[in-house]
Amino acid sequence: MSTTTTVTVQKEQQEQQAPLTLTLNSQIDKLDKHGFLFGEKLAASMSPLLHSVVYKNLGLNWEQIRLDSTDMDLFLRLIRHPKFYGASVTMPHKVNILPHLDYLTEECREVGACNTLFLRTLPDGHRQYCGANTDVIGVRESFVQNVADPASVYENRPAMVIGSGGAARSAVYALHKWLKVTQIYLVNRDKGEVDAVVAECTTRGYGDRLVHVETVDQAHKLEAPGAIVACVPDFEPITEEEWTVRRIVEVMLSKEGKKGAMLEMCYNPSPYTALGAIAENNGWQVILGTEAMIWQGVEQDKYWTGRQVSELPVSEVKKAIAERLAQISRN
Structure with missing residues (x-):
């Protein structure tokens, strides 16, 4: 078996796009932990950039990987990987993910939508898949x-x-x-x-x-x-x-x-x-x-890293996002 696992995700036929091929093991093997950004039309998302700034400043060999897909079954298989730490969940999955989770925070239950998947380990070693809503x-x-x-x-x-x-x-x-x-x-x-x-x-x-x-x-x-x-x-x-x-x-x-x-x-x-x-x-x-992306993003990293927001490099995140914004024209 090849050391590189290639997962092919066939996107919806009406989009008439070629299958999106993700080579995962070659990325994961280089990391201590990995997460996903799970949703559609993710190419311009700044979420991976935001989290990379946090992890670099904390000295963590972690990465958030884009998973541009509508395939919920695939996602549910991928999150079983032992190096998986959590995921940002975006459209169209924020509601559809709920039945697949073991626990929901108060905000997640009240809003009825999840944008953050995080893990908890029970005393017996069982891994729980939990949902939060940091958009609020x-x-x-x-x-x-x-x-x-x-x-x-x-x-x-x-x-x-x-x-x-x-x-x-x-x-x-x-x-x-x-x-x-x-x-x-x-x-x-x-x-x-x-x-x-x-x-x-x-x-x-x-x-x-x-x-x-x-x-x-x-x-x-x-x-x-x-x-x-x-x-x-x-x-x-x-x-x-x-x-x-x-x-x-x-x-x-x-x-x-x-x-x-x-x-x-x-x-x-x-x-x-x-x-x-x-x-x-x-x-x-x-x-x-x-602005909303920054504050919901560092709140996500609170769940994933166990650090309080005050311990996270918020100013460095703001600087990185500002630099990216400077590259985007108002026109």
Whole structure:
């Protein structure tokens, strides 16, 4: 048998892409431990860069390996490797991974999505596969670390979340639990998805704080938000529903009075998005999605390395991400 194991992952036929071949053993053999970034369209992700900075500064011979795949069975086999330390889980797997895990943290259960797989070893030596959601920390810290006067910007004011997927659920949770907002407006092209978020939050005791903003007329009548979290891809609207979402957002951003802060969660392939430009043009503070990525990422390394965030090289991570951002054009 060859010392190099080649795993071929056949991506979905509709993407009409050639099979993605990962040569794993040649990478793993050089490492003390390895993890994965598991999801789709990972080529531009800065996650491996972020974690490589942490591991280098801690003197760890570790690496996060991109696994660009929709094959959950393959992933579940690969994580059984004795050198595996954990994984970043991204779209489209954040919800689908949940039934395969032995334990979920409180945030992971409450949000209903997992972006972090970590390991626990029981006294009998059994290995548990555990799920956490550090996206909520990324949202929280993006506002806490970047807004100088939260009391006047977003506290005791409504907030708004654009989208209704896993990232949007994390944003709703963070806004509700930590950021002292009054209501949370939900804006999304699909009413059924919003209804699902409201139903889930109702079972957890805070569904009454959510307001589905469905029309431009309704948006005009509502109090301006102080915090906005945008959790949608950076695509120009095409359908009528997408244009309605865009117009609602524009109404909210252009309201008179104290302007707030918007966290633009989309940073792939670029953090400089159309929504971010509209917000800036209306006088809003725009927080790039790479901020959320940094804070959720170092929180992941807390689970994987056993170090507290205060012991991790956060300043070096910020410097590395800033250098990468400098290479990305706003155009």
